[in-house]
Amino acid sequence: MITPQIHDRAVGAVLGSAAGDALGAGYEFRPAVPEPTPITMTGGGSFGWAPGEWTDDTSMAVPILRTAARGGDPASEPALDGLVAAWAAWSANAPDVGIQTRNVLTGLEARIASAARAAARQEHEVKGRSAGNGSLMRTAPLVLAYLRGDVGEEERLASAARAISDLTHFESDAGDACVLWCVAIRHAVLTGELDVLRGIDLLDLDRRRLWVDRIVTAEHSEPVDFTESNGWVVSALQAAYAAVKQSSSLEDALVRAVRTGNDTDTVAAIAGGLAGALYGASSLPAQWRELLHGWPNLRADDLVALSEQALAV
Template sequence: MTEHTTILDRAVGAVLGSAAGDALGAGYEFGPPVPEPTPILMQGGGSFGWRPGEWTDDTSMAVPILQAVARGDDPAAEATLDGLVGAWGQWALDAPDVGIQTREVLSGLEAHTAAASRLAARRVHESTGRSAGNGSLMRTVPLVLAYLRGDDGEEERLASAARAVSDLTHHEADAGDACVLWCVAIRHAVLHGELDVLRGLDLLAPAARRTWTERLVAAEHAEPVAFTATNGWVVSALQAAYAAVRSSTSLEDALVRAVRSGNDTDTVAAIAGGLAGALYGAPALPEEWRAVLHGWPGLRADDLVAMSEQAVGGR
């Protein structure tokens, strides 16, 4: 699967794969499943009139994380988290596609700080009884690039950072658990070229391990479309993404499988693209997709590559 790729190829591939999946799925969001042999195209359109290759909120929220990691900031430090909240708050002022839960959190801030954001996320959770949408999982990929050393404890530090960033907008434990599992799986794929989504189970609370094992095993024996109806929920989104990657033969195939599932296509494909890109590497991304890939704040694929390389090279 990854015989001819390097760790750097796979690290960059995780970021590019996520952005490409986001842009590919943008034109199909909220639509029904798309069966074979109908082609899946990087066509833009959709509910917000995206241009071909334009990424959505999934990648827009990931960009400030990537920028912080490229600068060498500690992703789990409170000052870094403050910066993320500030960047997201500014982005959300004009963005057309902020998720319902995320918008509610960001619009209810008393200040653009991590502490205020966590408090707002808790209030949203308490008022609705749930807060495990897929909006924190969709943006989590760049965190992995800060934790690629082979040192003991790197997985644990990555897990803590993933949960800290998730908690800024998503209070429910399932959201943080999903980010931990996905980040650890992506890190393992980047370093070793192997798919192992069960690897992060020991980093979850003991009571959650059995539940997540059952969820992941269910995804191993299903197609992404099995989770279409509820893929706005972080659990179903992760299951759909895992199903797409596990049965894929290439990066393009993984993203197409994710988009075919329908409904929240951009997010499922962005999530799938992070792991698939880590497995297959940046050179596996179709050149015609890379050439048109772009989005907020005026960035293109080459900018994502440069920041990813800086993030990896500075570690």
């Protein structure tokens, strides 16, 4: 049953991620911002974002949210085909697309999932790595399709999170991170509790100890400790988790994430998905919600409406 509290936290996961993205946009690729310098949603940055405008993180999340709003199985091949087609169309004119994601989406012989997976594998084989943070940054809306409490729902969410990650990111670290984060967001939405290790048993056995160590490290670190490498999905997750773990509110979590510097919009978008699931949409500062907007000509209220559709199907 979707109670008012669960509804608020589910919508919060979507709005929190988008707000983190927009808040961090003006600070991307810059050094860490220490206290007491304020963090403000004023836009700017490398791509001249308008105040409150989200970047590629949320632009790639929107098709996932729309998939959830349509109902059905988000991990089905037709649904995955739809994501690839939407991302490819968006990336053709987007000002800011991650290098790895752009390399996968550019030049696809067909805008379908099988072609994207093949391109992602090729990108990994050429570069020798493909664990950027570009699949984790967009993953939060997927959780809204898995909140009914059915038997095996966590397992199906984990499978879908990995399948969607695999469309652009071949390396196991990326898929593992999406599994852990989605399961943690779902748990927070349903219970109001923070548990990033909730999904550890859904990873391959030989990967579990590695991820436990990474999460424990994050629990005893500051978000800024991961600044230099936060384009890597592992460091991005660790920085985001550290920000949420130490936070007292949604705003506090997002500000802590942005203070890290470097890939600020993505770290804050990742943090915002989990923090929004903990604190709820109602905790988002009204000024931020009013400013929030981005591709494809949507605003915060549109994200709320899509989220509510996803919760209703």
